[in-house]
Amino acid sequence: MVLTPDELALFDYGLSLEENPRSACVAAMKFIQDRRGWVDDEAMAWLAKKLDMNLSDLESVATFYSLVFRKPVGKHVILMCDSVSCWIMGCESVGDHLRRRLGIDLGQTTPDRRFTWLTIPCLGACDMAPAMMVDEILCGPLTPELIDKILDACEEADSS
Ligand code: FES
Known part of the structure; x- marks a missing residue:
């Protein structure tokens, strides 16, 4: 059913x-x-x-529609914009930080099923470039420090 x-x-x-x-x-x-x-x-x-x-x-x-998931995803879904404004503003380097921090590549889910990392075309938040959406919350302009804060907040929320 x-x-x-x-x-x-x-x-x-x-x-x-x-x-x-x-x-x-x-x-x-x-x-x-x-x-x-x-x-x-x-x-x-x-x-x-x-x-x-x-x-x-x-x-x-x-x-x-990028927001319809046809495969299982983790508890937190990270949608990182890779369109022009975000690319110009350095989405690749913040993506490298995310890759190191999560230990996964784009399109993958962490082994603990906590995070899934996907790309999305322009989020309509070019003024926040480079931008991403985590659990439907817009975040940016991204820096390695901001990414760490966001992931820490997700992990904290999961453990409380
Ligand atoms: S190009 Fe990334 S939000 Fe528009």
């Missing part, structure tokens, strides 16, 4: 407010992700039926 009966009732209510169920496809995938951490194949097939969509069309939407 993709959703519990309570979750399904809430999902169906949300869907009933839509004139065209397909227009809710991003919100529907986020609904699952908010409860399961990511959207697996079973959930995608279920959603496609529910939204009266072709599965490959739904997959295309999921691929387009």
Whole structure:
């Protein structure tokens, strides 16, 4: 079962407010992700039926939106911008610091499943370049010191 009966009732209510169920496809995938951490194949097939969509069309939407996770992610998701402004302002060197600090490469999750590091196109925060989003919070301009502070805060929050 993709959703519990309570979750399904809430999902169906949300869907009933839509004139065209397909227009809710991003919100529907986020609904699952908010409860399961990511959207697996079973959930995608279920959603496609529910939204009266072709599965490959739904997959295309999921691929387009960087914030829909089709693989398991860590507790904290770090989305580092690698677009022009952030690149000019040194995202590569702060990325090197993140790589050293976490011991993983882009696209990977730490062995303790605490952090996942992904890239994202422009976050719309070019004035904060180089910028990243951690758990949907915008952070920048990034320095090695700021990255350490952010990761320390995540680790502290996890242990309290
Ligand atoms: S280029 Fe990085 S936030 Fe815009």
